[in-house]
Amino acid sequence: MRADGSGSGTLSRLEIDSLKAGVRIEDLAARYVPSLRRVGERWVGLCPFHDDTRPSFNVWPDSQSWYCFGACRRGGDVVDLLREAEGVDFRRALELLGGPPAGATAGRGWQSPLPVAVPRQSEAEPELTCEDRAILNAASEIYYQSLMTNAAMRRALQARGISLGTAQTYHLGYATGRRLARYLAWRHLDLERARCLGLLHDRLSGEDGANGDTSGDDVWEHLSQRLVVPVMRGWETVYLIGRATREAQRPKYLGLALPKEPLTGRGRPRRSQGIIVVEGPFDLLLLHEWGYWRQFELLALLGTQFKRRWLAHVGPDDRLLVATDQDDAGEAAAAELMAHFPGQAVRLRWPEEYKDVGDLAQAPDGHKIWARALSDA
Template sequence: MRVQFVADLRRSEPSSVPTAPRGGADSTAPRGSPDVPVIDSDSQQFKERVRSLVPIEQIVAERVASLKRAGNSWKACCPFHQERTPSFVVSPERGTWHCFGACGTGGDVFDFVMRFDGVAFPEALEQLASRVGLEMPRRSAPSGPKPDHQPLWDCLGDVAQQWQRELRGPAGAAALAYARERGLQEATIDAFGLGFARAGALRELARTRHWDAALLERVGLLRRADDGRYFEFFRERLMIPIRDRDGHVVGFGARVLDANSASGAKGPKYLNTGETELFHKGRLIYGLDRALAPLRRARHAILVEGYTDVMAFHQAGVSNALAVLGSATTDDHAALLRRTGA
């Protein structure tokens, strides 16, 4: 299996700080929340106030144990690349840091926290503001009701469970054999919820649940043909539930089986749920719901090629393995990784 990318979130252990925090706030910085706060549009003044109250040398020293005073500045080996001679300089007077070595990175205290802690700017600002007892300015909540996604999650979750049952039935024999041939053990098959989309199973379940076609189309399970009639989008395929970071099923990946088998289906090798209000291919990472705790322990993510690669890595004990739903990573993928708190 080919490892495409390793998103390194590692950091050094915090050390004692050289100065006490200004403003009398608790010196323990809280981790950023996964829910990024909304900052008011006139927050530049607030940002400058936080910057003036937070000593950058203290923030860096808490994260970089080797930081030492050097005249009016502080120096250490750069935490963002490997080196033996210290080239990382912090200037309290300017409120900046800069690496004069290989990576050449630099910025202010917000840039440092964002890069080192792997958080977005709003989280960095909130984290530093809380240290000096400042409350974040926020926009008023948008008017109108929030969309209720629970019926959609319930529908997709029930379908995933039905397809799991189908995998263990007579119709799913070829799909189950394929999963086993890929080296997946029974516990892994069950843990990742693999299933089989027997033709007609969705309609049978929909009748018992009293789901209408509009709901099934809304979650990407039904498509409309040119003549206006609905058809099941996933048929006779090995089904892989795709979950958001909170564990809700939001869509599926579907693997075609051998065309010569009884359950063989024609079409592309893999199908994914189309874009829906829950499923946005460029904003989802497969396996993230299962990897949150391992990511925080390992401090880095291993991005592999596909669904079964993720399962194989987890089966082998590498629980921080993930896969993007496509051939390229996006800014949204990077933001998701930063928000894991790893």
């Protein structure tokens, strides 16, 4: 099933998102996890997918996502949960959410066999309070200090093509898993509010931190042992996203319990040749490293979803160079952007063996391949 809406029996990305929104993930999870209980801003229970003896299955209502920190080490959204629980493919999972059966025409009002959430009025995204901003700024600062004093993590960044200069420009950090709560307390900042923002979680009885933190504290850091990229507006942090530093860490990226904001390039081109849109924060960092901030505005969606206001400044003559990942989700995001900006958005292409800019950076001639893709657009 394609998400481009073309042809009979297909669903558009908007229709797929609507099906997902029709079932709250915490309601669905409760069907498979009888032990599910609320702990702060998340729900926790025994994982139904492995022989779990301590609660390792987590659900976050704010992001409508789940993850098993136990033996499974995987997670996803409501569709992924259905696929895992029912042993079905993507198409069948959409049918269970209320989509049309395979081969049927979309939009016929199929009744979902799952509990459907009561439609809610659209709500304006909550604004960060002064306390929230102080907490996020403090977290960004302690993570930055941790990276600057951790030679191993700086070498890990350099191995990915990110120099110390770029790390400093974007105020990159590293979450040790042990310093944030103590630092916030020392600054007399509200730890409970930090939990609500998704920075800290209560440690359950007998539970290690999500990434192996065994410091013995009552709380552990959500972004523990991850490289942290702050989303900043001026010098204020409005969002944080953490990237795994080990192959065993899942998911690859973790965000906060806040409305997501895009990462934008730091540095304004003298004469912009357009806006380059990528998915991941490290894709943007690499483009900055390669010097493209001098010619283009840079924007990372931090995923495949975008909001029109993020690109509200795009003028009728501006070019939008779409460099989302070359996978199904990235192609769907590219198609959506091109539909929103017909005649302005152009899809960049490079050899299929490279999924994204990060993959290109690991190739000996990756920079040249990218430059060629850009010139061909």
